[in-house]
Amino acid sequence: MLKGKQGRFRQNLLGKRVDYSGRSVIVAGPELKINECGLPKMMALELFKPFVIGHLIANEHAHNIRSAGRMIEAGEIAVWDALDEVIKGKYVLLNRAPSLHRLSIQAFQPVLIEGKAIQLHPLVCKGFNADFDGDQMAVHLPLSDASQAEARNIMAANVNLLKPADGSPILHIEQDIVLGCYYLTYQRSVTDFDNPKPFYSLDEALMAYDQHAITLHTAVNLPFRGEKRTTTLGRILFNEVFPDDFPFQDDAMTKKKLANAMALSYQLYGQETTAVIADELKDLGFEYATKSGISLGMNDFSEVPTLSKMIEEGDDIAANISEQFDQGFITDEERYRLTIENWLKVDAKVQQTLSDQFTTEDTSMSIAAISGARGNVGQVKNAVAMLGVTMDTTGRAIELPIKSGYKAGLTPLEYFTSTRGTRKTMIDTALKTADSGYLTRRLVDVSQDVFTIESDDHDPGFSIYRIDADEIGVSYASRLQGRYAAEDVKNLVKRGDLITIDIAQAIEDDTKLDGVKIMSALSSTSVRGVGRKSYGVDPATGNVVADHHPIGVIAAQSIGEPGTQLTLRSYHGGGSAAAEDITQGLPRVEELFEVRAPKGQAYLAEIAGVVNTWNDGEQSVVQITADEQSKVELQLKGRTVAIKSGSDVAIGDVIASLDEGADPLISPIAGKAEVAEGTIIITPSRQSVVKYEIPSFKQIMV
Incomplete structure (x- = not known):
């Protein structure tokens, strides 16, 4: 009755049905301004019904509420005129579930549109974590003047340009817009900066472009904002978007460089101007992405000519490792580790070769990947070369690499091998959403009173x-x-x-x-x-x-919001004892907040020296003998020294600490301690020996 999402608390008490609200599928509205959303006419009429009725009566189109209601049902022209009037200056709230942080609810000015889908500005998608593959959003109407003022001044999309978690710009310019801006500004192999075409003005250059005498990538020499510049026509057009005193961007604008330009704009001009610049960049990006005519065909996925040779070399090394194992030179664990390392090296080599190829090519695929619009070299490698090493369901690498790419097709065995990790990912995605939400609620619970x-x-x-x-x-x-x-x-x-x-x-x-x-x-x-x-x-x-x-809630949301992207399970060495679990992702975050003792701690060498290992029944023993010359240097980091310089210390002695003994610095070896500026250097007085007893299921790395 009480617990869970469908229980009394979350279903009936905290979650209520709301008047003056609606819900619909979202589609992109590229012609909208950043603080606008497209609202279907029928939806707007229902949301603003009381205001429309009031307007009809005030302007004597109807005598009472009932006759105004009949006019609305009949869809008379006066009704639509009244609707146009009452939505002027009004804001509506758009919300996309799950509401993980405060940017999941933002305010927009509605623009009436035909159809039944809500139009959303492409640049605000990042805050909502929305895309247009069937996502739905709810719309709410703030009724009072005070709530409208709050929506306009605090919640409007054009005053929420930074992420509350870290202050990074939330107006993420990506995909088509990046593609258009990169195409406009990149340097083609035909661009010759040594012989630029001279022009008197930008207008003259644009006329030449319209007459097909030059292209966007032709090197030109012309005056721009009071300075003679040798650059491309595309880069001049790109820089026109920015104010006159903004530094000239004479570079191919990748996703990263666009983000840096937006951050600089925010720093120089503040929120309002940056929102306008972002809007203009959006228009520019879409226009030139369309004009570029970039499309994708099979031939854009160019092959790696030396692929078979690199795979053969990998096979030879793998066979050599197996032979060493058969002859008893290496253990089974070492054989596994060396085999995986070998195939990872082959994979990296293939990727590097493809990356080098990319820089010389001028294909749709290389433009999309280098600009950061879509895809990367790793994904192209998976398509044209090889998938490489995959993981099993426990997160352990499978020894048998996938030597084919998606373009050539996988063998039945390779296909089966690749399904294991893929299915685990699909299941985890479904499970981790609930876990992440639960973590956020617990964090909010403990921090909501902090202001x-x-x-x-x-x-x-x-x-x-x-x-x-x-x-x-x-x-x-x-x-x-x-x-x-x-x-x-x-x-x-x-x-x-x-x-x-x-x-x-x-x-x-x-x-x-x-x-x-x-x-x-x-x-x-x-x-x-x-x-x-x-x-x-x-x-x-x-x-x-x-x-x-409310800094407590903001802090909780800032940790909870990216939590969905973290992995869910704690991995362990396939089939080995549970004590070897390496906790990562979401469980690790929970472990940190609940201050649990972490499972499966690694054994770290406390001193430098020579290692001896042997088996002692069900455990391994690792003994490190320190060299007399191996000094240990310890950073003080603001601690107060608790010993005199030149005094002898034993293993485990406290040699420095903060106030009242907090955060002590402990001597890892016995020897003579010298206090220098900001450090303590300990020289072993004799050969120190440290012995570690390690359970058999742990992997010894030395």
């Missing part, structure tokens, strides 16, 4: 270190930008001041600054919420976060 409050000036701060940024592969500046400094940093920023892009870049450029203390939600001392300065800049707007902002 921002007026500044918390007592925040002691939290240190962000350069070395941590390097380890996770992001720039140091990106970790500091948009936060407030918790201490004075040289002459760059004072405590309580915002670290802007320029200041963050200056800190990154100064290599002497290893760590900076910033105010953080982790160090905020307020019990009523998180201080605005502790939270920093709101990624969704690029401005300082508003007071009483």
